[in-house]
Amino acid sequence: MMVRARRPLVAGNWKMNGLRSSAAELSRIIQGAKELGAVDLMLCPPATLIALFAAAVAGSAVRIGAQDCHAEPSGAFTGDLSAEMLRDAGASAIIVGHSERRIHHNETDADVRAKALAARRAGLCAIICVGETHGERENGRALAVVERQLDGSVPDGATAENLVVAYEPVWAIGSGLTPTPADVAEMHGLIRERLQSRFAKEGQATRILYGGSVKPSNAKELMGVAEVDGALVGGASLKADEFLAIADAYR
Ligand code: PEP
Numbered sequence: 001m002m003v004r005a006r007r008p009l010v011a012g013n014w015k016m017n018g019l020r021s022s023a024a025e026l027s028r029i030i031q032g033a034k035e036l037g038a039v040d041l042m043l044c045p046p047a048t049l050i051a052l053f054a055a056a057v058a059g060s061a062v063r064i065g066a067q068d069c070h071a072e073p074s075g076a077f078t079g080d081l082s083a084e085m086l087r088d089a090g091a092s093a094i095i096v097g098h099s100e101r102r103i104h105h106n107e108t109d110a111d112v113r114a115k116a117l118a119a120r121r122a123g124l125c126a127i128i129c130v131g132e133t134h135g136e137r138e139n140g141r142a143l144a145v146v147e148r149q150l151d152g153s154v155p156d157g158a159t160a161e162n163l164v165v166a167y168e169p170v171w172a173i174g175s176g177l178t179p180t181p182a183d184v185a186e187m188h189g190l191i192r193e194r195l196q197s198r199f200a201k202e203g204q205a206t207r208i209l210y211g212g213s214v215k216p217s218n219a220k221e222l223m224g225v226a227e228v229d230g231a232l233v234g235g236a237s238l239k240a241d242e243f244l245a246i247a248d249a250y251r
């Protein structure tokens with residue numbers, strides 16, 4: 001049996017999908033998780049479902065995360081949610097810097113860094129997303145762009161407990177397209193190098209997920225790439241059987 005340096009994590013990002021009736025899908029995930037190998041499972045539903053889902057996963061191996069937070073702990077920020085509120089609702093991690101937030105909400109690396117620090121302040125893990133656009137890859141700038149995002153978004157003092165990095169090429173999200181395993185290996189190698197040079201042993205132990213059109217049919221190949229410690233899954237996480245089939249790549 002292969003011994004892994006890091007325990008893999010498969011996290012589902014439901015984005016702006018899901019109602020209370022979707023708890024049935026979560027129940028199937030909780031059931032299915034009992035049959036899986038050594039892999040952590042997390043679901044990040046919309047904030048409206050965090051408390052309900054956190055109660056449902058209590059006592060199971062599934063964890064609940066949030067999709068974004070405000071950098072401040074409280075205050076006059078109508079409509080926003082702090083990391084402390086998300087923790088209070090039952091989240092154990094927060095996705096920050098997803099490309100949909102960077103693009104539609106103009107979030108900068110500095111914003112993402114502040115949100116990652118907010119997650120840490122609340123005692124939560126920040127899942128920091130980085131990834132190049134199609135144009136940037138075409139122009140041969142993918143590595144430089146991701147290195148810049150990583151350096152600007154990941155705060156000092158990161159540990160394997162308070163940080164997960166997700167490499168998500170923007171052009172692969174929701175498109176059905178994926179980078180070649182060689183391109184994934186090159187990018188994850190670069191991310192590992194940067195994390196190790198900044199955080200030494202903690203950088204070695206930090207999990208680096210791949211995200212972008214992961215589905216049951218490509219999960220084994222993508223999860224088998226060097227320095228890939230799991231997946232951040234969008235569309236395919238909405239169906240319990242697909243999500244579980246992806247996590248089953250670690251059987
Ligand atoms: C995502 O948005 O984080 C994502 C990976 O989406 P999808 O799996 O649908 O490409």
